Amino acid sequence: MEVRGLRFSYPGGFPALRGVDLILDPGEKAALVGPNGAGKSTLLLHLNGMLRGGEGEVRIAGLTVRQENLGRVRALVGLVFQNPDDQLFSPTVFEDVAFGPLYMGLEEPEVRRRVEAALSAVHMDGYGSRMPHRLSLGERKRVSIATVLAMEPAVLALDEPSSGLDPRSRRALIRLLHELPQAMLVATHDMHLVRDLLPRTVILDGGLMVADGPTEEILQDVRLLEEHGLEAP
Amino acid sequence: MSFLALDERFQQGASLLHRLEARTKLLVALGFIFATTLTPTGRWEVLGGLAAVLAVGVLLSRLSPLLVLRRSALALPFVLAALPLLFTREGEGLFTVPVLAWRWTATDAGLEALLTILLKSWLSVCAAVVLTATTPAPDLLRALQGLHAPRVLVATVSFMYRYIFVIGEEAQRLMRARECRSAVVGESSGGTIRWRAGVLGNMVGSLFLRSYERAERIYDAMRSRGYDGELKSLATASLRGADYAMLATVFALLIALESYARLS
Numbered sequence: 316m317e318v319r320g321l322r323f324s325y326p327g328g329f330p331a332l333r334g335v336d337l338i339l340d341p342g343e344k345a346a347l348v349g350p351n352g353a354g355k356s357t358l359l360l361h362l363n364g365m366l367r368g369g370e371g372e373v374r375i376a377g378l379t380v381r382q383e384n385l386g387r388v389r390a391l392v393g394l395v396f397q398n399p400d401d402q403l404f405s406p407t408v409f410e411d412v413a414f415g416p417l418y419m420g421l422e423e424p425e426v427r428r429r430v431e432a433a434l435s436a437v438h439m440d441g442y443g444s445r446m447p448h449r450l451s452l453g454e455r456k457r458v459s460i461a462t463v464l465a466m467e468p469a470v471l472a473l474d475e476p477s478s479g480l481d482p483r484s485r486r487a488l489i490r491l492l493h494e495l496p497q498a499m500l501v502a503t504h505d506m507h508l509v510r511d512l513l514p515r516t517v518i519l520d521g522g523l524m525v526a527d528g529p530t531e532e533i534l535q536d537v538r539l540l541e542e543h544g545l546e547a548p
Numbered sequence: 549m550s551f552l553a554l555d556e557r558f559q560q561g562a563s564l565l566h567r568l569e570a571r572t573k574l575l576v577a578l579g580f581i582f583a584t585t586l587t588p589t590g591r592w593e594v595l596g597g598l599a600a601v602l603a604v605g606v607l608l609s610r611l612s613p614l615l616v617l618r619r620s621a622l623a624l625p626f627v628l629a630a631l632p633l634l635f636t637r638e639g640e641g642l643f644t645v646p647v648l649a650w651r652w653t654a655t656d657a658g659l660e661a662l663l664t665i666l667l668k669s670w671l672s673v674c675a676a677v678v679l680t681a682t683t684p685a686p687d688l689l690r691a692l693q694g695l696h697a698p699r700v701l702v703a704t705v706s707f708m709y710r711y712i713f714v715i716g717e718e719a720q721r722l723m724r725a726r727e728c729r730s731a732v733v734g735e736s737s738g739g740t741i742r743w744r745a746g747v748l749g750n751m752v753g754s755l756f757l758r759s760y761e762r763a764e765r766i767y768d769a770m771r772s773r774g775y776d777g778e779l780k781s782l783a784t785a786s787l788r789g790a791d792y793a794m795l796a797t798v799f800a801l802l803i804a805l806e807s808y809a810r811l812s
Contacts, residue, residue, distance in 0.1 A: 401765040406686035418774030448713040
């Protein structure tokens with residue numbers, strides 16, 4: 316995943332990203348931290364072309380994000396929204412996880428295989444016929460991740476995956492994310508998650524990347540963290 | 549304030565009716581309602597036959613008849629809508645009620661029409677109650693799709709079913725927040741009706757805005773997974789022998805009853 320010179324302003328003229336350069340190697344897991352309004356979500360929405368029209372370039376597995384290849388890009392980047400009630404919009408878990416593969420134009424047996432594999436990857440085997448509103452928040456978060464895993468993406472872009480979870484579900488989620496082989500960019504305020512899961516940390520503030528380095532080093536720089544409204548775990 | 553009413557209609561079970569394909573049950577229920585509607589006024593024996601078919605259905609479903617009765621109370625408010633029939637049909641006068649300056653006379657034909665309508669609507673609601681109690685809602689939605697109901701309609705109902713609980717909970721949170729701040733100091737409690745109505749209006753408005761914003765986020769989530777405006781779905785399983793047998797039996801019975809009602 317390659318982001319070069321990315322600038323973007325919302326229609327009101329508010330500059331959300333003011334030149335972001337970020338390269339993520341295959342399988343690399345990085346944290347995207349920074350205060351509210353730093354541009355984290357805006358950056359994530361650029362990765363699969365939900366937001367376009369600014370300056371700069373985003374390339375996923377060598378593919379430039381453009382109108383013509385949005386379909387392929389969206390299969391490569393699994394974007395998971397913060398609120399599972401937004402991410403899970405189907406009457407049953409099965410239909411929700413099948414949604415992505417179905418729109419990729421896969422044959423039915425392959426769709427079913429992928430749904431099973433994705434649910435199994437998030438340890439939710441056998442939940443296919445359950446209804447999302449009957450699941451706990453932790454379970455819904457895991458199913459949310461399965462909905463993009465079923466598309467077999469190369470990159471996972473997760474927005475606040477641990478928010479609202481109790482410590483046990485949070486630990487389970489961190490273990491789960493550990494097991495996944497995909498490259499990951501995780502926007503979060505949860506510095507414990509950053510410490511335990513993500514070897515690399517990128518700090519975004521005011522639409523600019525103000526730090527990028529090994530998590531261990533960055534978490535020790537208390538002044539840097541405080542300057543950007545963060546705290547060490 | 550409770551939202552128990554939003555709870556699932558489906559009752560766990562393993563009866564014959566539970567195990568039938570959702571499309572079969574949907575067709576049978578629709579056929580039953582259609583036949584009930586077609587029954588001419590005052591053909592009590594035919595309506596009785598339909599009631600017997602329904603009773604067999606309730607027995608086969610192993611649902612508690614009390615549950616079906618309780619849920620069928622949903623049809624009660626419609627009695628009001630049918631009430632004018634009592635006074636508007638030509639016929640022999642039964643009794644007269646003074647209403648303001650007028651005197652309304654109830655007729656025997658009116659009574660017959662009213663009772664027929666009541667019985668018909670109650671039977672129809674009971675059929676729907678048995679259908680929703682033996683079929684999980686997602687299966688019903690898939691059945692609609694399998695029967696080639698318009699996809700936009702099915703999708704709209706699916707979204708409604710998925711989000712009515714979410715929005716209900718949101719409303720509950722809003723109400724709770726209001727109650728928490730509705731302390732009473734001294735004698736007077738709350739404001740004027742007008743002021744309270746204003747508060748309620750703001751709550752409804754805020755709920756609408758939240759739902760609207762949620763809709764945008766859901767649309768984003770759908771597009772992120774490749775949604776392109778066309779509604780797609782997996783194929784449905786084929787019907788089994790038991791389904792065909794049930795369809796044939798019920799439709800034969802219904803056609804027989806209706807033919808008898810028209811021909812005799």
